Amino acid sequence: MSDYLQMWKDLDMDIETHDMLCQVLPTAFGDTFLSMENRPESMGFYDFVVSEIHGIRPSEMIAAQAEGKKVVGTFCVYVPDEVINAAGALFSGLCGGSQFWVPGGEKYLPKNTCPLVKASLGARFDRTCPFFRLVDMIVGETTCDAKKKAYEILGQDVPMYIMDMPQMKRDIDIQKWADEIKAFAAKMEELTGNTITIDGLNDAIKTINNKRKALARIYDARKNADNIPISGLDALLIMQIAFFDDPARCAEMANKVADELEQRNKDGVSVFPAGTKRILLTGTPLAIPNWKLHHIIETSGAAVVCEEMCTGTRYFENLVDEDNATLDDAYMALSKRYMKNNCSCFTPNQGRIDDILRMAKEYNVDGVIDTNLKFCCLYDTERRSVEEAMNEAGIPFLGIETDYTDSDAEQLRTRIEAFVEMLG
């Protein structure tokens, strides 16, 4: 990594502890990613971003702040990036994906809290992540109980704004989310001192839609039944980086990858041998640098061809209506798109089951692996309905609960290898 020491010092980071993280990441990345063969050339950009993960994008954000712009941290794919963008602010996904931060979070949270929430609090309070340090405000949302309560603790250390998520999908809930988005827009205006105009919001909607379309192209290329142009790991990395990159650049880079993948499909260039079993991975998000399951699956004779996850299809599926006449129309258009997302915090949540069945077909999968982070009671409980639906549809299914540690890696490998053997 280039020299960002002064920047980290200015962010009041714990340099010594952070150095330990900087030392392990390149090895983890090298072992997992650089050992793969025949990766798309366009992955070079993403490799570079990882190599400078705590430097390059934070320094861009800090430069924007020097020009008077604000940076907002988010934790959920329901928080509308369009509103942040229209207010002239930058956004960054913040979810923690490393065991490195978990013990820090356990100082503040019960041990039986999901590792994503623990890692996130640990990253902020232990002062070992520049993104967590540089944000002017964090936007939380009432998706799950662990996050709701953790935000109260986080709010003691950093300005927090909470959006109240509906938990059902009736018309009144869609109206309610539109109202929440409007209230959030007012908060963003207050934070930035800028006024959100309908033209500005329509532009922001187009910008984020373009990013969604570009990411969707990558996933479309993964649907090819005869060719696997990109590993699940590389696709996951693109999604993970999309959460904090500039949206226009994200679209540009994703389109470059998509171009290459489409060409690979034409030329029959695959990163896996013919006959490799195709897996749809569903469940809880895989925040950077959580590459554990993809790595185990893809070194056990199978390939991940789709992620029905927040770090996957939930991030880009469905577009927001463009060219809205009024701000209220735009807030409703946003609400309608976001409420099409199917997180297990909703009840009932048949939409997610339908999504999984649809994706199993679209991506020509041989089996579904549903995973949840330990102590995520929502996804864990919903597994039963997912499994029943897969049994009924005759789609082989494996459920896996895991966390960020490597302690269960060999057990998981046995289970995943056996599942792949079962697929024939």
Next chain:
Amino acid sequence: MYYIGVDIGSTCAKTTVTDADGKIYFQEVCPTGWSSVDTAENIRKQLADAGFDPKDNVVVATGYGRVAIPYSDKTVTEITCHCAGAVQLFGHQEMGVIDIGGQDTKIIEVEHGMVKNFIMNDKCSAGTGRFLEVMANTLSVTPDQLTVLAEGGSDTSISSLCTVFAESEVISLIGRGEKKENIAFAVVDSIVRKVASQASRMHLAGKPVCLTGGLCDSEYIRKALSNELKMDVETCPQARYAGSIGATVFARKLGAKKS
């Protein structure tokens, strides 16, 4: 040409050698010890001494130590191998297989002689051979003796599923003067209930259920499991070798491909 299956489990390593027709020529079990690599080497020597040198024959490795066997031609997971082994041993194409191993317990749903679905304990060692071993140790008996003692006991239970907490419970029971037989009964009862609860999540109704793994020698465990599941659990003396027998099935397939 012989076909060799080596199953290195967490507690015991099992080896089976067959000819092309599946006739068994050699079968051996030994403790895994602390090093799978050393165990693999000992097995190699044993095989070579008995005239089945791995380098001249086809070897399939399974079990958690499967990657530690340098002379294997292929590795197959113990889940797939236990299924194939049980199909050979019990002759059912449709069945449930319960394998109580040293550190994990697997329930396998078998359809058309293949794995249809499976679950493994993933949280802890409750309901495994290790649980039995730890408790036997606390009671100063061998696991075999414990299952014999259990037959004469009754009316005591251990509520904790965590092996460490359950051990404390056993120590409390010893402390208050509970009969050894009753404590042994409670230990086996705890394992059986845990295994049955896992099995209840699989679709085993109306199918034969077969017990494989190290605990198959205990008639008492078979009976207790049958009572808890309300179905007659089958087993046979060779069932502890199910994993290695299954591995020979894949060795024969591999051999057929090679020749």
